[in-house]
Amino acid sequence: MRFKFLLAIFLSSSLAVSAQHTDSLFLRKIYDEALVNGKPYQNLEYLCKKIGPRLSGSANAQKAVDWTKKLMEHYGFDRVFLQEVMVPHWVRGEKEQAKIIAGNQQISVPVVALGGSVATAKNGLTAEVIEVQGLQELKTLGEQAVKGKIVFYNRPFDPRFIETGAAYSTASDQRFRGPAEAAKYGAVGVIVRSMTEIIDDYPHTGATSYEEGGNKIPAAAISTKGANQLSALLKQKGAVQFYFKQNCQTLPDVLSYNVVGELKGTENPNEFITVGGHLDSWDLAEGAHDDGTGVMQSVEVLRIFKAIGYRPKHSIRAVMFMNEENGHKGGTKYAELAQKNNEKHIAAIESDEGGFTPRGFSFNAIQPQLLQKINKNWKSLLEPYEVDRFINGGAGTDIEPLKATVPAVILIGFRPDSQRYFDLHHSAKDVFENVNKRELELGAASMASLIYLIDQHGLSF
Known part of the structure; x- marks a missing residue:
């Protein structure tokens, strides 16, 4: 009986080794x-x-x-x-335009409409900017601080994540849900920091989603260089306006x-x-x-x-x-x-x-x-x-x-x-x-x- 048991183990092991060899050759x-x-x-x-x-x-x-x-x-x-x-x-329509307005300064910055966004008025949208780091801060500030303004979501990628997809996941809610949430507090538009860690002048688009029956406000992504510039001016000047124009539509x-x-x-x-x-x-x-x-x-x-x-x-x-x-x-x-x-x-x-x-x-x-x-x-x-x-x-x-x-x-x-x-x-x-x-x-x-x-x-x- 012991011999048969050992033989079975030997044969099973031999078959496994043979299968591994066959698989290795095929790979x-x-x-x-x-x-x-x-x-x-x-x-x-x-x-x-x-x-x-x-x-x-x-x-x-x-x-x-x-x-x-x-x-x-x-x-x-x-x-x-x-x-x-x-x-x-x-459809995106004509190329977007945008600029930061800080006193006498007018600084052009690259933006792109978020996928699914509505257009601005024909002549564009100009309003004071309020910077937030995410949806929770928006909620904390509430309608009194947000109404009539352009919400600027500026939460960057967290560089501590080794897998960059995790950094994207923890930042992208401000793009996907941010415009719909900002509209609830009376915002007139949204600008979102591009979903990337690299600092350059290339804005990154991506989908946004409005709530059914909710107010739809225009939303765009700004390049990371532009976001850093806007944030710095807000800290220096206090009150800063932003202008952007986009011509997108949903057919x-x-x-x-x-x-x-x-x-x-x-x-x-x-x-x-x-x-x-x-x-x-x-x-x-x-x-x-x-x-x-x-x-x-x-x-x-x-x-x-x-x-x-x-x-x-x-x-x-x-x-x-x-x-x-x-x-x-x-x-x-x-x-x-x-x-x-x-x-x-x-x-x-x-x-x-x-x-x-x-x-x-x-x-x-x-x-x-x-x-x-x-x-x-x-x-x-x-x-x-x-x-x-x-x-x-x-x-x-x-x-x-x-x-x-x-x-x-x-x-x-x-x-x-x-x-x-x-x-x-x-x-x-x-x-x-x-x-x-x-x-x-x-x-x-x-x-x-x-x-x-x-x-x-x-x-x-």
Whole structure:
């Protein structure tokens, strides 16, 4: 009996070692294909330079839909299809103007309208400025201090966060909710410090949201240099006015699409692993890192599998979600259709933190024991590629709705190095020239490797 027990242990151990060896060789094959024959960089160049900014509802967004569908058809994926989704159609209009008025001084500063904002009056808006560090200070000051003024939200990124996404999360409420909250106290407009730690003259846009039935006041982001200048003058002069003019408007919703490419599973074709990013972008630049890199990496995952002849056990999808930036309609629609079609999703990976050097993956709200097993089984396989950091954390806006309709799905976020992302995020600097070819390819190979491991071994252990 003892002999049989020891033999079983030996055989089990031998099989595990053999599987690890097979996986190791296959991951090397994935990386070789990505780094020698990779296509995401040239595809990203086309998306950025031939199509450009892709704000939801725009003509360029539709061009991106048409092109990415043709691209995946060209690669010969088993199925390529569109999912209809109605999206907001906000337009910026003429370039914004702004200046600080301090006594006889008039200092021009760069601003951009926040996505979803209303316009100022035709001749612009001029009012006294009141500076606050956040929503709580606004509430403390109340209507007596705020009414008739332009609220200037000037809470900077907290530099103590190593992961810059955490700094963004703790500052961005003043952009998203700030205008609606300021309107409750009688403010006539809002200026928000750009959501970045870098000090420069590039304002960063981003979505703001008004409350239904509430007063809508114009809102713009000011560059960090401009914010520092305005804050310094307020301290020196006491009373300072601000002028800005913007011409944005919200038009009726527009029909758009998620674009989906699929490799059909050989053993479990009705079970899906999704990898994706968002096809839309803000209108100030080319949407290179946000999120051109994510969608082109997602296409590349399927292209790699096709090129090396890998036939997955489960069906694998690359999804180009529409409208992440100002509505999240694409992700919601994908989840709705998954439920309607009784699709079983076992995992979903989102790439929406830029195309920088890969570091690892975050798993959303999984049990610590499962995370320990993932680390135990796969860390050594991905360690040679320096993408072996598996942590609990966020996954992504577009895949999050899946959890409500497919509770068993594991949501995963691709986590590249974060230090440079918010230098570019939502600004005119988010262009193709600021993407590194090798970093982009490494990210695609990293996601392909994790998907291979999930496809082969599952996530139940």
